[in-house]
Amino acid sequence: MRSAFIAALSAQAATDARIFLLTGDLGWTVVEEFAGKYPGRFLNAGVAEQNMAGLATGLAQAGFVPFTYTIATFASMRAYEQIRNGPVLHRLPVRIVGVGGGFAYGHAGMTHFALEDLAIARAQPGLTVIVPADPAQTKSVMDAIRAVEGPVYLRVGKGGNPEVPGLNGRFALGRPEVVVEGSEVLLLATGGIAVNAVEASRRLRADEVSAAVAVMAHLPHAPTPELRALLGRFKAVVTVEEGYTAGGLGSLAAEAIAQAGLGCRLLIRGVHASPRERAGSTAFLQAAERLSPAALADSARTVLSAVPK
Amino acid sequence: MGRTFRRWIIEQSRASNVGHIASALSIADLMAVLWGAVMKDPGTDRPDRDRFILAKGHAALALYCALRWKKLLDEKAFAGYCTDGSPLGQHPEHVLPGVDLSTGSLGQGLSVGCGLAYGLRAKKSPGRVFVLLSDAECNEGQVWEAAQFAGHHRLANLTAVIDLNGLQALGHTAEVLDLAPMADKWRAFGWDTVEVDGHDTAALEAALAPADGRSRSRMVVARTVQGKGVSFMEGRLEWHYRNLTDELCAQALAEIGPA
Numbered sequence: 001m002r003s004a005f006i007a008a009l010s011a012q013a014a015t016d017a018r019i020f021l022l023t024g025d026l027g028w029t030v031v032e033e034f035a036g037k038y039p040g041r042f043l044n045a046g047v048a049e050q051n052m053a054g055l056a057t058g059l060a061q062a063g064f065v066p067f068t069y070t071i072a073t074f075a076s077m078r079a080y081e082q083i084r085n086g087p088v089l090h091r092l093p094v095r096i097v098g099v100g101g102g103f104a105y106g107h108a109g110m111t112h113f114a115l116e117d118l119a120i121a122r123a124q125p126g127l128t129v130i131v132p133a134d135p136a137q138t139k140s141v142m143d144a145i146r147a148v149e150g151p152v153y154l155r156v157g158k159g160g161n162p163e164v165p166g167l168n169g170r171f172a173l174g175r176p177e178v179v180v181e182g183s184e185v186l187l188l189a190t191g192g193i194a195v196n197a198v199e200a201s202r203r204l205r206a207d208e209v210s211a212a213v214a215v216m217a218h219l220p221h222a223p224t225p226e227l228r229a230l231l232g233r234f235k236a237v238v239t240v241e242e243g244y245t246a247g248g249l250g251s252l253a254a255e256a257i258a259q260a261g262l263g264c265r266l267l268i269r270g271v272h273a274s275p276r277e278r279a280g281s282t283a284f285l286q287a288a289e290r291l292s293p294a295a296l297a298d299s300a301r302t303v304l305s306a307v308p309k
Numbered sequence: 310m311g312r313t314f315r316r317w318i319i320e321q322s323r324a325s326n327v328g329h330i331a332s333a334l335s336i337a338d339l340m341a342v343l344w345g346a347v348m349k350d351p352g353t354d355r356p357d358r359d360r361f362i363l364a365k366g367h368a369a370l371a372l373y374c375a376l377r378w379k380k381l382l383d384e385k386a387f388a389g390y391c392t393d394g395s396p397l398g399q400h401p402e403h404v405l406p407g408v409d410l411s412t413g414s415l416g417q418g419l420s421v422g423c424g425l426a427y428g429l430r431a432k433k434s435p436g437r438v439f440v441l442l443s444d445a446e447c448n449e450g451q452v453w454e455a456a457q458f459a460g461h462h463r464l465a466n467l468t469a470v471i472d473l474n475g476l477q478a479l480g481h482t483a484e485v486l487d488l489a490p491m492a493d494k495w496r497a498f499g500w501d502t503v504e505v506d507g508h509d510t511a512a513l514e515a516a517l518a519p520a521d522g523r524s525r526s527r528m529v530v531a532r533t534v535q536g537k538g539v540s541f542m543e544g545r546l547e548w549h550y551r552n553l554t555d556e557l558c559a560q561a562l563a564e565i566g567p568a
Contacts, residue, residue, distance in 0.1 A: 054451070058426070062425050085414055
């Protein structure tokens with residue numbers, strides 16, 4: 001996904017002289033091409049994320065559209081107050097790119113797992129939070145955010161993210177994209193983990209359970225009509241996200257369901273407690289948090305069984 | 310002009326019954342020089358205007374005095390300081406003309422000033438960027454991230470001023486976290502650093518003047534007295550917080566003298 005991101009950014013920079021890329025000394029084999037093509041609009045800010053957020057604020061005030069690039073933990077948390085008091089407060093077009101949320105840096109351990117970035121970013125009204133699910137959707141997101149006047153937090157996968165079957169790069173702000181049709185239970189996912197939801201739906205179908213899958217890449221501050229409409233079609237919903245279960249996609253769905261009085265059971269799947277005792281491969285860590293396709297299929301059965309007949 | 314600012318600070322602090330008086334008095338002369346003599350077109354919408362960031366946002370009242378002097382604020386708006394619904398709070402908000410950055414959380418202003426200076430230079434704008442910090446603000450690590458950046462990138466269009474009054478919220482800076490030698494620290498970070506008396510307007514004007522051929526960011530370490538001009542406030546910690554009574558207000562105005 002980060003390759004799709006940088007390719008889209010380089011393409012846009014060719015025609016938009018406002019685009020500026022800053023990195024917090026990260027992005028080996030990612031940022032070099034941009035830096036070579038647009039040396040006047042590339043800056044390695046060094047290992048200084050708070051200053052980088054301030055620099056982006058000042059550059060935006062000077063008329064640029066700055067993208068700041070670093071690992072999602074540092075992008076979101078190290079500079080959170082600077083983002084709040086800078087681009088959010090001043091409504092500036094700063095794009096904060098957090099690479100590799102969730103367990104993308106599996107073996108790097110807890111300091112590199114962004115599990116609360118989506119929750120804290122969503123807490124800021126005026127900060128548009130987007131988690132593309134695959135490279136094609138990343139490209140569409142990059143097109144869509146050109147029209148966003150305020151700041152954006154963009155969590156992009158580290159790499160090796162397969163295309164989500166049926167998504168075909170679709171994206172619009174506020175809109176869930178249905179990738180698998182179904183009638184009994186909805187698996188609503190955000191980010192690269194959506195492929196596990198699609199695989200779970202395939203397994204459920206084999207057991208004659210009709211499971212729909214939708215991808216919600218934009219996590220708005222408040223539920224949108226499109227999200228409410230989708231949730232309103234189901235009696236049972238499982239949300240799927242690579243992050244803590246408070247404040248992210250599951251919370252967004254819960255807010256939508258409760259506020260609109262939708263008659264729908266919700267099971268929030270994500271990371272329930274700090275995974276501080278272990279590192280490992282991304283797939284291993286996902287499975288340990290019951291985010292594997294098999295576990296998600298089980299979750300769908302669980303929530304279905306709680307629905308009154 | 311500095312005396313006028315002091316009178317306005319005292320009168321309005323009493324009228325609004327708000328503290329942070331001594332912090333504002335400490336930069337009254339600095340603000341008078343910056344806004345009266347040094348900066349070009351601040352608060353206008355000209356793209357090449359000079360920019361100003363009050364990184365020590367808690368001295369906002371001194372900035373409002375400058376905006377009033379420049380007629381960017383009328384007297385009625387100024388009198389609304391710290392009243393319900395007024396944009397003039399204890400820390401400045403960018404919705405006001407002449408406020409280029411909302412501040413109040415210490416340590417963040419210089420980074421934005423660096424970004425602005427880098428961006429203006431990239432756009433070949435002659436505009437200069439001024440950032441006014443407090444001395445204790447330099448406790449914040451982010452200040453030194455920005456110090457490295459400006460030093461490395463030789464942002465000659467960036468000028469920072471430190472209001473070196475030696476006091477912070479709970480004590481003397483020398484006793485809380487000693488910052489001395491302040492000027493040497495900035496020199497070591499690659500800044501073209503000068504030390505001046507922060508109440509000597511001629512010296513300040515010279516230190517803040519544009520210097521053709523300067524290749525580095527300028528740091529003006531301005532030695533000041535917190536509460537300057539009011540005998541019972543000068544160097545007294547409690548006036549970081551205390552409010553005036555009518556009697557003390559009258560005494561302060563008498564000491565400052567006519568505008």
